Amino acid sequence: MAFDIDMIKKLYSNFGARIDAARTATGKSLTLTEKILYAHLWQGAATTAFERGKDYVEFAPDRVAMQDATAQMALLQFMQAGRTKVAVPSTVHCDHLIQAEVGAVEDLSKAKTQNKEVYDFLASVSNKYGIGFWKPGAGIIHQVVLEQYAFPGGMMIGTDSHTVNAGGLGIIAIGVGGADACDVMAGLPWELKFPKLIGVKLTGKLSGWTASKDIILKVAGILTVKGGTGAILEYFGDGAKSLSCTGKGTICNMGAEIGATTSIFGYDAKMGEYLRGTGRAEIADGADAIAAHLTGDDEVYANPEAYFDQVIEINLTELEPHINGPFTPDLAWPISKFADAVKVNGWPDKMEVGLIGSCTNSSYEDITRAASIAKQATDNNFKAKAEFTITPGSEQVRYTVERDGYLDTFEKMGGVVLANACGPCIGQWARHSTDPNRKNSIVTSYNRNFSKRNDGNPNTHAFVASPEITTALAIAGSLSFNPLTDYLTNDKGEKFKLEEPLGIEMPVKGFAVEDAGFQAPAEDGSKVEVLVSPTSDRLQILQPFAAWEGTDLKGLKLLIKAKGKCTTDHISMAGPWLKFRGHLDNISNNMLIGALNFFNEKTDTVKNQLTGEYGTVPGTQRAYKAAGIGSVVVGDENYGEGSSREHAAMEPRFLGVRAVLVKSFARIHETNLKKQGMLGLTFADKEDYNKIQEDDKIDIIGLTSFAPGNQLQMVFNHADGTADTINVNHTYNEQQIEWFKAGAALNIIRREFEASK
Ligand code: MIC
Ligand code: SF4
Numbered sequence: 001m002a003f004d005i006d007m008i009k010k011l012y013s014n015f016g017a018r019i020d021a022a023r024t025a026t027g028k029s030l031t032l033t034e035k036i037l038y039a040h041l042w043q044g045a046a047t048t049a050f051e052r053g054k055d056y057v058e059f060a061p062d063r064v065a066m067q068d069a070t071a072q073m074a075l076l077q078f079m080q081a082g083r084t085k086v087a088v089p090s091t092v093h094c095d096h097l098i099q100a101e102v103g104a105v106e107d108l109s110k111a112k113t114q115n116k117e118v119y120d121f122l123a124s125v126s127n128k129y130g131i132g133f134w135k136p137g138a139g140i141i142h143q144v145v146l147e148q149y150a151f152p153g154g155m156m157i158g159t160d161s162h163t164v165n166a167g168g169l170g171i172i173a174i175g176v177g178g179a180d181a182c183d184v185m186a187g188l189p190w191e192l193k194f195p196k197l198i199g200v201k202l203t204g205k206l207s208g209w210t211a212s213k214d215i216i217l218k219v220a221g222i223l224t225v226k227g228g229t230g231a232i233l234e235y236f237g238d239g240a241k242s243l244s245c246t247g248k249g250t251i252c253n254m255g256a257e258i259g260a261t262t263s264i265f266g267y268d269a270k271m272g273e274y275l276r277g278t279g280r281a282e283i284a285d286g287a288d289a290i291a292a293h294l295t296g297d298d299e300v301y302a303n304p305e306a307y308f309d310q311v312i313e314i315n316l317t318e319l320e321p322h323i324n325g326p327f328t329p330d331l332a333w334p335i336s337k338f339a340d341a342v343k344v345n346g347w348p349d350k351m352e353v354g355l356i357g358s359c360t361n362s363s364y365e366d367i368t369r370a371a372s373i374a375k376q377a378t379d380n381n382f383k384a385k386a387e388f389t390i391t392p393g394s395e396q397v398r399y400t401v402e403r404d405g406y407l408d409t410f411e412k413m414g415g416v417v418l419a420n421a422c423g424p425c426i427g428q429w430a431r432h433s434t435d436p437n438r439k440n441s442i443v444t445s446y447n448r449n450f451s452k453r454n455d456g457n458p459n460t461h462a463f464v465a466s467p468e469i470t471t472a473l474a475i476a477g478s479l480s481f482n483p484l485t486d487y488l489t490n491d492k493g494e495k496f497k498l499e500e501p502l503g504i505e506m507p508v509k510g511f512a513v514e515d516a517g518f519q520a521p522a523e524d525g526s527k528v529e530v531l532v533s534p535t536s537d538r539l540q541i542l543q544p545f546a547a548w549e550g551t552d553l554k555g556l557k558l559l560i561k562a563k564g565k566c567t568t569d570h571i572s573m574a575g576p577w578l579k580f581r582g583h584l585d586n587i588s589n590n591m592l593i594g595a596l597n598f599f600n601e602k603t604d605t606v607k608n609q610l611t612g613e614y615g616t617v618p619g620t621q622r623a624y625k626a627a628g629i630g631s632v633v634v635g636d637e638n639y640g641e642g643s644s645r646e647h648a649a650m651e652p653r654f655l656g657v658r659a660v661l662v663k664s665f666a667r668i669h670e671t672n673l674k675k676q677g678m679l680g681l682t683f684a685d686k687e688d689y690n691k692i693q694e695d696d697k698i699d700i701i702g703l704t705s706f707a708p709g710n711q712l713q714m715v716f717n718h719a720d721g722t723a724d725t726i727n728v729n730h731t732y733n734e735q736q737i738e739w740f741k742a743g744a745a746l747n748i749i750r751r752e753f754e755a756s757k
Helices: 005-026 032-039 068-078 104-114 116-129 141-148 161-169 178-185 212-223 245-258 269-277 281-289 298-302 335-345 364-379 395-403 406-413 467-476 575-580 584-590 617-626 647-655 667-675 686-691 734-742 745-756
Strands: 056-059 063-067 090-093 132-134 155-159 172-175 190-193 196-203 231-236 262-265 310-315 322-324 332-334 351-357 387-391 415-417 440-444 460-464 553-561 631-635 657-662 679-683 697-701 712-717 723-729
Touching (some): 005 032, 032 231, 068 090, 068 116, 068 155, 068 178, 104 116, 116 132, 141 245, 141 395, 155 178, 161 172, 161 262, 161 269, 172 262, 178 190, 178 667, 212 245, 212 310, 212 322, 231 245, 245 269, 245 364, 269 281, 332 335, 351 364, 351 467, 364 395, 364 406, 364 467, 387 467, 395 406, 406 415, 553 617, 575 584, 617 647, 647 657, 679 686, 686 723
Parallel strands (some): 063 090, 155 172, 196 310, 351 387, 351 440, 387 415, 631 657
Antiparallel strands (some): 056 190, 322 332, 322 460, 679 723, 712 723
16 A cells, blocks of 8 residues: 655655756746656656647656546556556556445445456456555545655656646646556656646635635636646645645646646645645655755746746635536636526526535545534534435545544435445436436536536536535525525524534544555566456457558548537446446447537437438447448547546547547547547638538548648548548647557557567
8 A cells, every 4th residue: 555655765866956957958947847747757858948838748657546447448458568567656446336326335335246347357457467456445546546645746647537636735647548557557658748837826815615626616717628728737825835735636636627737736834744644754754855846936936927828816815615517617606696697597496416525525624614514504403405425535534534423414414425436426326316307406516517427317407616515505405595695494493504614624633544445466466367258248358459551541431520518428428338448349339429410419310321311329330330431520629528538539449430520629538549549630720610511421631641740631522522621730749640550559569569579
């Protein structure tokens, strides 16, 4: 379970020298982000000034973390890389596959039976290759990483977009697809476009009902779901130092919702306290010794406009609690304006369920603040009007808050404690509903609220808020309740007002746990066998994708022109489909079923150009595949936003889609497409989106001279005999073009391994 202190000490001992070299190379003072990035340049990579948003740079991350739903594909790929052990400390966390239904104990035991095959697979691959394994029930990956592994000044990647949560402890933590994780575990460099930098200056101090969550809800409103794309957000200022370490984690966590590569805070006293409180005093001592390197240079924070590409300033003293939604996390409402918004927009005022916890908000502090509200309801003989659930982030937090009586407080209020897992946050929720067609509202302290995300129901209006606001609203059972100003009346007619929440950052008696749920790998895994049954419907050994045929691509069919938001949830839905995450053929049956077809405004109904009939997207694509015909997917802005799941790239690749052409991509998804040997292209002129017609046959020209910076051409041959030729952009560098040619990045690793034998 132990973090790798030797690795950390080694990094810290070179830190100053690397930063000095970077200062000399760039000729300027450095932000914290730059310091950490430069300290992690791949060995041999030149320390030079990189152009932000442009230069691809190779890095050497210190760690890899994987959650069960994405680890399956990451490790199925790793098994083909020909290595005997992972090259950097890595862990697997079983958190996504547990369905929330009645409560922690029953749900966990059911999950262990239902997912036995997958858990056994993950446990044995981990054992074989030297990967730490966190069993189901141990907790949500990001909370466990924050408690056990994150450290100031480090760099880690994780196969989940909320890996960024660890930024709360001053580490550059980035969400990636499984193929990227596979590279790093195989001992190869990890490549990232040198990011743009957004500085967020926090002044003042939080008070009353306002929590760390409200800072990121506000930032999301300012930057929108696309505003952080290609950028790292660096928080600084006195306001930043006043936030608890886990509160910082919450802010970094939801940076994923604005597309940020990651977010980070400089090392400070709160982080030191958290490290010591979670049994990592050695790291705190090491960080104290190089504290000046673990924050941005003074000149940078004194004059941020000169060093960041964009600067945002937020005065925490004036910040109101926020509620964001519905259907998108960037629709930000200060609580004083929310009741009106509910009325004007006709959102269902009745709040049916309040859900707190998740990787975003399940710290000791969060739980204690929410519990202080719950307790007031019980003390005033007021029974919560809405259903209420709590998902603790880790067994350590759960055990500690139970010991300290907080779970009891929630239960008295009518709350149900769910397993330490993602549960309803990822649609693993058997919601008890009488009529799924009824418009209804829920509020969560989670991060995402895309349509259908939590319960699969498009009629559910999901809003996100802090745990304390969520709790207050659940008590009142109404979206338009404002706990800052409004009163509640109990059955006896007694009127009362909820007092401001009171939280405790670190447990006074310290954290405790009986069994944290960790399983260490075998020292020598060579004898460990990894079994995948050929008849399994949940796991399937991967077959390599075919290499590029060496010619331009002609006569492709348009599979779908997707309209509007097309997140990874639209491309490869989670919820009921999570069970097929290790079986590429089976999960491909969900490909793009949530995407809206531009031509008929329907989901999962596209024209099959071979028959002229309308069919499902996967069904139609399978027909093209059977006929040996490739296809093209067309999309709108920020295509593939949301999660890191590479299934959204592997499914189209597997079913024979040859290119995805969109107005813009979300970062992780674009990389995932490239890794899998797919063409991910963008319109040079976004207006060209309008030229694409339902019956188009498509050629992609220029592939024989495919080179960095060169446009490609696409010809859209319309049914009436006319054609439009358009220019399309790409961001492939030389190495990524090699991935395309080889059919996938993994094919190259495999080839090199074979050659080295
Ligand atoms: C999510 O929050 O959407 C997930 C589930 O954690 C995903 C990963 C996945 O799809 O497995 C993420 O955020 O990357
Ligand atoms: Fe799990 Fe939700 Fe966090 Fe994703 S966002 S890791 S699904 S709790």
